Amino acid sequence: AQSVTQLDSQVPVFEEAPVELRCNYSSSVSVYLFWYVQYPNQGLQLLLKYLSGSTLVKGINGFEAEFNKSQTSFHLRKPSVHISDTAEYFCAVSPNQAGTALIFGKGTTLSVSS
Amino acid sequence: EAGVAQSPRYKIIEKRQSVAFWCNPISGHATLYWYQQILGQGPKLLIQFQNNGVVDDSQLPKDRFSAERLKGVDSTLKIQPAKLEDSAVYLCASSIAGGRADTQYFGPGTRLTVL
Numbered sequence: 001a002q003s004v005t006q007l008d009s010q011v012p013v014f015e016e017a018p019v020e021l022r023c024n025y026s027s028s029v030s031v032y033l034f035w036y037v038q039y040p041n042q043g044l045q046l047l048l049k050y051l052s053g054s055t056l057v058k059g060i061n062g063f064e065a066e067f068n069k070s071q072t073s074f075h076l077r078k079p080s081v082h083i084s085d086t087a088e089y090f091c092a093v094s095p096n097q098a099g100t101a102l103i104f105g106k107g108t109t110l111s112v113s114s
Numbered sequence: 115e116a117g118v119a120q121s122p123r124y125k126i127i128e129k130r131q132s133v134a135f136w137c138n139p140i141s142g143h144a145t146l147y148w149y150q151q152i153l154g155q156g157p158k159l160l161i162q163f164q165n166n167g168v169v170d171d172s173q174l175p176k177d178r179f180s181a182e183r184l185k186g187v188d189s190t191l192k193i194q195p196a197k198l199e200d201s202a203v204y205l206c207a208s209s210i211a212g213g214r215a216d217t218q219y220f221g222p223g224t225r226l227t228v229l
Binding site: 090 | 117118147154155156162170214217222
């Protein structure tokens with residue numbers, strides 16, 4: 001069965017610093033990978049997704065992620081964070097089997113302070 | 115374009131009571147999902163509909179949970195009777211066709227507290 005591991009439960013950073021949120025997945029076959037963000041009291045919003053092609057994927061709000069097949073990773077990065085980036089971030093994988101529901105990691109809380 | 119609507123936003127009930135949640139997906143979206151998000155965890159699928167048919171309900175506790183999607187549009191998720199461990203946020207999501215690459219759009223969720 002496919003699974004997703006987010007290696008950090010909490011990441012505190014200062015405003016304008018770079019940040020990396022780490023995600024590893026387990027799968028022996030091709031995968032589709034997603035990053036979602038959840039602001040307080042809101043639903044999840046898609047940041048970016050990897051389906052195929054270029055391993056560097058650019059998303060909204062200045063975020064990008066790199067797909068690394070050999071390391072089965074899909075880390076999310078932003079070169080300079082803002083206070084408004086404070087939120088919960090979820091990595092997810094789309095199973096390559098019947099049904100298309102996403103399998104999510106446990107989430108990483110990004111806290112940006114001034 | 116209107117997003118996924120859910121109601122109520124918050125609900126507090128006693129254990130053994132029943133509760134129902136409502137979801138209205140984005141217009142034209144064929145696929146609807148109900149996820150359960152327990153505090154400190156990622157969302158977990160409860161049930162997936164394609165139009166008004168069930169695609170996957172393998173993780174739905176069918177002894178107490180039920181769901182329906184009338185006419186392939188709105189959906190209702192019911193819990194009867196509720197247990198303490200049902201305290202969670204219930205998220206509804208929809209996608210245009212249910213393909214693996216399709217973006218799932220999430221509603222704001224219903225936060226359920228069972229006392």
